[in-house]
Every structure is written in structure tokens, then in C-alpha cells.
Amino acid sequence: MRITKRHLFLGVFGLLIILIGGGYFYLNPSHRNIQEEEVKYTVTSSELEESFRGTGPKTNIADQVIQTNGSITALDEKSVTLDKKVEVRFLKKLPAGLEIGREVSIKGRCVGYDDLLEVVKVDQAILIEQF
Amino acid sequence: MQQRFFLRVFGFCMLTVFVVHGQDKYLDKKGVIVFEASEKLFEEVKAKNESVTAIFDVSKNEIASLALIRGFRFKNPLMQEHFNENYIESDLYPKAIFRGKISDFNLNDLGSGSKEYTIKGVLEIREQKKSIEPVVQFQLINGVISLQGSFKVLPQDFDIQIPKIVKNKIAKEVMVRFDFKLSANEDY
Numbered sequence: 001m002r003i004t005k006r007h008l009f010l011g012v013f014g015l016l017i018i019l020i021g022g023g024y025f026y027l028n029p030s031h032r033n034i035q036e037e038e039v040k041y042t043v044t045s046s047e048l049e050e051s052f053r054g055t056g057p058k059t060n061i062a063d064q065v066i067q068t069n070g071s072i073t074a075l076d077e078k079s080v081t082l083d084k085k086v087e088v089r090f091l092k093k094l095p096a097g098l099e100i101g102r103e104v105s106i107k108g109r110c111v112g113y114d115d116l117l118e119v120v121k122v123d124q125a126i127l128i129e130q131f
Numbered sequence: 132m133q134q135r136f137f138l139r140v141f142g143f144c145m146l147t148v149f150v151v152h153g154q155d156k157y158l159d160k161k162g163v164i165v166f167e168a169s170e171k172l173f174e175e176v177k178a179k180n181e182s183v184t185a186i187f188d189v190s191k192n193e194i195a196s197l198a199l200i201r202g203f204r205f206k207n208p209l210m211q212e213h214f215n216e217n218y219i220e221s222d223l224y225p226k227a228i229f230r231g232k233i234s235d236f237n238l239n240d241l242g243s244g245s246k247e248y249t250i251k252g253v254l255e256i257r258e259q260k261k262s263i264e265p266v267v268q269f270q271l272i273n274g275v276i277s278l279q280g281s282f283k284v285l286p287q288d289f290d291i292q293i294p295k296i297v298k299n300k301i302a303k304e305v306m307v308r309f310d311f312k313l314s315a316n317e318d319y
Contacts, residue, residue: 031208062225063201063215078161087160089182112199112225116184117160121199123182 034109034124035091037065045070048120049085052113062112067128069105072098080104087119095127103131157187157276157313164198164309168286168302176210176301178203185311187276192236194250196229196311218291224257233267241271254284261288265309274315281308 041061043051048068051061070082079089080098088106098104108125162183169175180203185196200221205211215221231252240246245268253260267280283304286293293301 029208031204031211060222062222087182111182111201114184114197114199115226115228116186116195116197121182121202123202 032109034065034107035126039067039107040064042067044068045083045086045120048110049113052120061110064110065107066110066122067105067107068122069103072100072102072104075100081119082106085119087114087117087121088125089121089123091124091126095130097130098127105129155188155190156316157189158316159183159185159311159313162196162198162309162311164203164307166203166305166307168305170300170302173300174207174210176205178205178211178214180204183309183311185278185313187278187313189238192233194229194231194233194252196309198227200225200227218286218293219257227254227256229254229263231263236269238271238276241269241276243270243272245270250280256289257291259289276311276313278311278313279309281306283307 041064043061043066045068048061048066068082068086068088070086072080072082073084074081075094075098078094079087080094081087082104088108091108105128106122106125107128108122111121111123113120161181162185163179163181164183165177165179167175167177169177180198182202183196183198185194187194200219201215203211203214205214229252231250233248233250236248247266248269249264249266251264252262254263255261261284263282263284265280265282267278270277283306285304286301
């Protein structure tokens with residue numbers, strides 16, 4: 001088959017589209033999807049709190065995907081507090097069936113330690129299990 | 132008789148202690164802070180944090196607020212990454228904290244109409260302290276103190292270097308707006 005101007009044009013055009021598209025996604029990556037990321041640390045609520053208070057192991061858990069568990073001590077329309085130590089904000093609405101006193105296991109991103117409330121904050125969380 | 136009188140006094144004291152204690156501190160765990168340093172014609176430089184803590188001690192007229200830097204969300208994730216890694220260095224300095232005082236504030240003066248007060252305080256980011264005096268609109272609705280205001284700061288105030296290459300894309304002044312809904316809360 002002879003390569004005509006038309007083929008050449010189409011080829012160059014196609015290449016351009018791919019480059020622009022690639023460039024666009026390179027320059028505009030999407031936000032992290034915590035649900036799909038692998039859990040980096042699995043810790044209890046106490047271990048999580050201790051890691052920020054300086055009594056626990058010196059690892060920087062902030063901004064990492066973690067899995068933690070504990071008993072619900074407070075809750076509102078979007079978040080729960082575990083053992084008065086970890087405040088978990090869910091990605092979407094509060095999962096059904098959660099109530100004070102219930103043991104749960106969640107996965108989310110650790111945001112950091114709030115000295116005023118004395119809690120570790122976790123956001124973009126999903127419920128893994130409730131007991 | 133005497134015993135009953137004593138009981139009444141005791142009961143009254145307990146009630147007073149309980150009420151005063153209950154109303155001393157107002158708390159918001161889901162406060163909102165938005166900051167913006169956009170320049171015209173360039174991509175917006177704006178981020179929002181919806182889980183800011185604010186505590187208002189009415190007995191001392193003192194207010195404290197804490198925002199975790201990692202809690203700020205930008206539209207552009209790359210901008211968010213640069214903000215955390217290069218500008219604030221959130222691993223080293225994970226939070227922004229404000230402590231301030233309001234002079235001649237009285238909770239009883241508050242009503243559903245908004246009232247203006249100036250909070251004098253210090254904002255600390257990256258271990259750098261900057262005095263600010265935001266004018267704040269106060270409102271009291273169904274026992275909830277609403278508090279809205281804004282102030283401006285400079286990146287230099289907190290020793291933040293803006294690289295030359297992006298200098299004209301970021302405004303010199305950073306506008307910070309906040310919105311808190313504080314309710315009486317003993318358990319925090």
C-alpha cells in the first residue's frame with residue numbers, strides 16, 4: 001500500500017492526540033484514591049495515638065494509608081471517634097449500623113495529630129468490618 | 132429542716148457548677164478554612180480544609196484553632212503535593228495554630244443578629260509566629276456560636292519561599308477565610 005499524504009496526515013494527527021492526551025494526564029493527575037491504595041500500616045487506635053505522642057515507634061504515619069480498629073465513643077453525620085483517640089471521617093456518608101460502643105475496623109488516610117482535641121485524624125475512610 | 136436547707140443549697144451549687152462548666156467552652160470539630168492566592172488569568176491557587184478544630188473559652192474570652200496542613204484540599208492534586216512537600220513541608224510542620232483573645236466580649240450581648248468583634252492573636256505556621264487581628268462576625272443561633280471572618284497574610288510571614296518560576300502565578304497576599312460553628316461541649 002502506498003503511503004499517501006492522507007495517511008501521513010492521519011498518522012501525525014493521531015500521534016498529536018496521544019501526546020496532548022498523555023501530557024494532559026501527566027500535568028493533571030487525579031487525586032489519590034485511598035480506597036484503592038494498599039494499607040501501609042495496620043495499627044490499633046492506641047498504637048496510632050502513641051506514634052504521634054512520641055512514646056511509640058518513630059515512623060511518620062501522616063499521609064499514609066492505614067487500617068485501624070477500636071470501639072466507637074462518639075459519632076456524627078460523617079465521622080466517628082474510636083476509643084476517644086482517633087477521629088475518622090468517612091469518604092461518603094456514615095455507614096449504616098454504626099453506633100456508640102460498636103467495634104469497627106476502618107481504612108483511611110492518616111491526616112495527623114490534633115493537639116487541641118488530642119486525637120489523631122483520619123479522613124477519606126471506608127468501613128472494613130464491624131463486630 | 133436544716134438538712135433540707137443544706138440539701139437545697141448543695142443542689143443549687145451543683146447546678147451552678149454544672150451549668151457554668153457546660154457553658155465554659157464552645158467547640159467546633161468541623162470548622163472550615165479556605166485560603167486563596169490566585170492571580171487573574173492563571174489557574175486558581177485555592178484550598179479548603181473542612182475539619183478544623185476551634186475552641187472558644189467564654190469565661191476567658193480566649194479562642195484557639197488548629198488546622199492540619201494535610202487536611203487542605205486543592206482542586207489540582209499536583210498543586211496540593213507541591214504545597215505540602217515544597218512550600219509548607221508538612222512532614223516537618225504538620226499544623227497551623229491560632230491563639231487569640233477578644234476584648235470586651237460578652238456572650239449575653241450576642242443574638243441572632245450579627246455582631247462584630249476583633250480577635251487579637253498569633254498565627255503560627257512552620258514555627259513562625261505572626262500577629263493577626265481578624266474582624267469577626269459573631270452570631271448566636273440556638274446555642275450555637277457562629278463565627279465568620281477573614282484576614283490576609285504573606286508567604287514570607289512564615290518563611291515560605293515561592294520559586295521565581297511560579298512567582299507571577301501566585302498572589303503576593305494570601306486571603307484566608309474561616310467559618311466556625313461552635314457548640315457547648317463538655318466531652319472533647
